[in-house]
Amino acid sequence: MDVAVSVKHITKKYKLYDDKWGPIKEVVTKKPLHREFLALNDVSLDFPKGEAIGVLGTNGSGKSTLLKIITGIADPTSGTVDVNGALVFLDVSSGIDPEMSGYDNIFMKGVLLGYSKEEMMEKVDDIIEFSELGDFINQPVKNYSSGMRAKLGFAISVNVNPDILIVDEALAVGDSMFRAKCMNKMNEFKEQGKTIIFVSHDKNAVESFCSRAAWINKGELITYGDSKQVASIYNEFMSGKKKLEEIRSELEFSHSIEKVQYEVTDEGLAMTLEGYLYGRNGVQSFEFMLKDSRTGETISKEIRPIPYRGQSSLPNEVQEKAGFSLTFSEKEFPSFFKPGSYTFGVRYTQADVQSQFSLWAGNVELDGEEDARGRFIYKVRVNKNQLNMTVENADKLQQQMNKIWFKDSSLHMEGVAFVRGYEVPAPETATVQLHLINLGTFEERIYPAAVEWTDEITENPSFNPQGKNYNYSQFSAVIQLADLENGEYEYRLTYKMNSQPHHELNTLVWASKSKEYPAEPHVMGNRAAVVHTETKYLRMEIKALF
Amino acid sequence: MFDIYKEMWDRRKMIHALSLHEIKKEYAGTVLGSIWGLVTPLLRIAVYWFVFSIGNRVAEPVGGAPYTAWLAIGMVAWFLLNDGFKLSQKSFRSKRSIIKNTPFPIAILPAVQIMFSFYTHLILLVVILITLAVALQTVSVYWLQVIYYDFAAVMLLLALGSVTAPLVAISKDFGRFLDTVLIFLFWMTPILWSVENAGRFANVVKLNPFHYIVQGYRDSILYHSGFWEHPLYTLYFWVVVLVLFILGNYLFKRMKPIFLDIM
Known part of the structure; x- marks a missing residue:
């Protein structure tokens, strides 16, 4: 792998003083009076040749500092940077003088980038054409709109033909047509085997444009790798789904x-x-x-x-x-x-x-x-x-707990359960079981329920418009509470069809008729059982009283 | 020891191009353009001439040369020193936006400002020389010695700029201080008065390297004497320049990481 830019163990510290006399006082008293701000902390990265590499990070994360160090605008406190090839920092505003014409600015910026007048003469036509400025090129830049300025800046930077192009959130300006044109130009760069370092806080841009990405947060390189993977991790962090510690341990x-x-x-x-x-x-x-x-x-x-x-x-x-x-x-x-x-x-x-x-x-x-x-x-x-x-489930089970009551140390329940379209003319046609699951240990107990006759569903036109037979759609069960441990429990129901299509359905027990359920805790010696239906699903808690 | 000067030499084309851009930029937006580069200094010479020879009537011929010619020649040299020093010491600060945003060999910035001053100076020099040639009806081969003194002046300015620019970049107060020093220097350098008038302080006044340049200009144009005729003073001048060069290189290396952060 050829490396275009190699960054090794870069650390950048800034000294922050509380008052303007701070630096002088520090020299005189020899006491450290500054706080150190770590903009970058031991960052090592290799940017391979011929790829677009994204650098992700929030504002103030240190990604711009990293760019400045790569471009040589700032010196690292420690560490080394190795750049192979001509490097252009795509920055749309600097080196542009508002009093001078666009044409003069092209040469001015060209000189700043280290090109001679003759070299710029060859490029100037391409630049003017790319910038779409037309006759405005001879007007002073102060008369340009901000979009036009950005176009000029971008046109100069990409047309001087660098080996490494560094783009710092510059594409936010300019209209969508011009943006598309810039993207095309950069894709062209990639095909020519040039390296693009693309800095952004927008994960979508990085994901779609770059093959690799690095994520910097508070001066630390969190991860570097496949851009999709990095972007998804970055997104999990940005959307607040995961904390940095979790991400770090995963990485x-x-x-x-x-x-x-x-x-x-x-x-x-x-x-x-x-x-x-x-x-x-x-x-x-x-x-x-x-x-x-x-x-x-x-x-x-x-x-x-x-x-x-x-x-x-x-x-x-x-x-x-x-x-x-x-x-x-x-x-x-x-x-x-x-x-x-x-x-x-x-x-x-x-x-x-x-x-x-x-x-x-x-x-x-x-x-x-x-x-x-x-x-x-x-x-x-x-x-x-x-x-x-x-x-x-293979089908939808309609069910509801009609009545719940405590009696001595047992819990009695009565409800309805049926599947639309599945007729239950006899008690053998369906088997109903209640499952009681301890939410702490996930231990499960199964209680058979008796299937009983009712005309509640069959006679109800809104449940049964087709006039089917749901005569055995009621069930009842008794649960002995004495041998249950203290804890939080949830109820599930399994409904087995004993004739075609033989589905077995399993679902949480629905309990929305709160008036029919015991509102008070049921005391059994030194323990109490409480029925909870706030979520409309049946839950039960058994707790010690003292 | 001379890294930054080597960089300046290697980038001489860039310095040249940028200083021409500076001229363009300086007068961009004005109708008269670079004529202002001539009008301003000429007007200042006229003002001093008026104050000293009409207002005060103290303008005696100096060493056989007419006061006006003597003043004008001194002023031409002074303008180069003044502009070059003033612009180069501020060069990092005034080009802050470039330093902060463009990868650029910033060590050459003082040289750009000095060359900008030098090119403006050349126009004024030519105009003054032609005027003098017509007014005094003489031209001498000694006039060519101005080339040597211009070279000496540029070297002195490069050395001074390299020393002061990193310091000014770090401390704005130091920049203010230098502005004050420059006004002081204008009156302390024998530009409006002859060094002979200083009497026993003459040698102290001569320690100021600016005087070497101003005096050299007058020697070349008015008194037809060569720089080899006072070898000790010439040696002193170049030693000062050399020391400043070394100091400038050291200060730039030392201060660059600091001012890049705090500017």
């Missing part, structure tokens, strides 16, 4: 899921993930985890390193142990999969602290079909460079 690892294969058989879902994962800080063992986004329940499996044979170029020293291939199935974790949304992550322990991060899946190849053969419908998608699985 200590290189990872990607590159292939996902899944199939659904009579035994449920089985999925194989392939990709690479390695740490830069000595962490060796990782645990894969699949996480229910709503409850936080996870299942995990240890990742065994295997040689990596994929498309990405990894450092040689990790090649032989960075790969992984991991299979998990519903058979192994029978009660884990239920309708909901799941994310794919990795957990590791370092210095007795457990941390986790999501696996990157921006370049994943998905292989599998959505299939209704299993209990549920499984959909695997890539959303914002992350793998995401949603599990859905």
Whole structure:
């Protein structure tokens, strides 16, 4: 890889004084009176030849300071910069004198950039044409609009034919036509094997235009790599989704899921993930985890390193142990999969602290079909460079808890459940179960419910316009509270169709008739049970009273 | 030890082009253009002539040369020294926007301002010389010695500019101080008065290297004496210039990282 600009261990400190006599007092008293401001802290970067490299960062992050050091406008406090080739800092306003004409300014700026008058004579026609200024070129620049000034500045900078072009958020000015023209010109540069360093706080511009990107935050280089990956990390930070510490710990690892294969058989879902994962800080063992986004329940499996044979170029020293291939199935974790949304992550322990991060899946190849053969419908998608699985019921279960009451140490429930279009003329046509899930331990208990006769649904024209038979759509269940541990519980309901199409539906219990539910805590000795339905989903809390 | 002067030499074309641009810029927007570069100094010479020979009637011929010619020649040299010194010491500050935004060999900036002053000076010099040739009805081969003194003046200015510009860039107060010093120097350099009048202070006055230039101009044009006729004074002048050169190089290297940050 040929390097156009190489920056090594650059640190830049500015001294800030509280009063204007500060520097003099400091010399006289020999006491340090300044605060140090670290604009850049040990930044090392290589800008390869023939690529467009983006530098991302918020205002005041130090990215402009880095540019100034690269261009030689500012000196670093420590560290070295190595530039191979003629470098032009595209800056639309400096070196332009408002009293002089556009034409004279072309020469003036040319001289400042180190070109002779003869060299500029060859370029001046191209510059005038590119700038679209026409006859205005002989007018003093003070008569130009700000857009025209920017056009002139840009036209000069790109037409002097530099090897390395540095663009500092200059494209914000000018109309969209001219902007497109500038972009074209820069693309032309890339094709000629020239290097463009593009500084911006706009991740979209960097993502679309650059192949690599670096992200600088508060003077520190957070990450440098594929522009899409960097832009997505930057975006996660900017949108407030992730804190810097989280991002930093994730960046200590290189990872990607590159292939996902899944199939659904009579035994449920089985999925194989392939990709690479390695740490830069000595962490060796990782645990894969699949996480229910709503409850936080996870299942995990240890990742065994295997040689990596994929498309990405990894450092040689990790090649032989960075790969992984991991299979998990519903058979192994029978009660884990239920309708909901799941994310794919990795957990590791370092210095007795457990941390986790999501696996990157921006370049994943998905292989599998959505299939209704299993209990549920499984959909695997890539959303914002992350793998995401949603599990859905094959049909929609209509259900409602009609009545809840406490009696001694048990909880009695009565509700309705039916699927539109699925007739229940007899009690055997459907099986209903209630699931009680402890939200702390995710321990699940199953309670069979009795299916009973009701005409509530069948006779209700808004539920049953077609006049179908939903006579056995009521269920009731009793839950013994005495043997439950203290904690927070949620209720789910499974509804099994015992004739065609034999779907099994699983859903959270809906409870919106708050008047029919106990409002007061139910005391059982030194414990109390409370029914919560604020979210319209049934929850229960069992707590100690004293 | 002489890095920045080597840079100036290597970039002499750039300095030349930029100083021409400075002239263009100076008079851009005016109708009369560079004629103003002539009108202003001529008017000042006229004012001094009026004050001293009409107003005060103290204008005796100096060493056999008419006071007006003596004054005009001294002033021509002084204008070069004055403008060159004033512009070069401020050169980093006045070109702040370029320094902050363009990758540029900033060490040459004092030289650009000095060459700008020099080119303006050349126009005035030619006009004055032609006027004198007509008025005094003489031309001498000694007049060519002005080339040597111009060279000496430019070298002195480069040395002074290199020393003062980095300091002014760091401290605005120092710039103010130098402006005051320059007014002081104008009256302390024997421009409006003859150095003989200083009596026993004459040698102190001569320590001022500006005097070497002003006196040299008058020697060349009016008194037809060569710089080799006072070798000690010539040696003193060049030693001063050399010391300033070394100091200027040191100060620039030392101050550049600082003033780049604080300007």
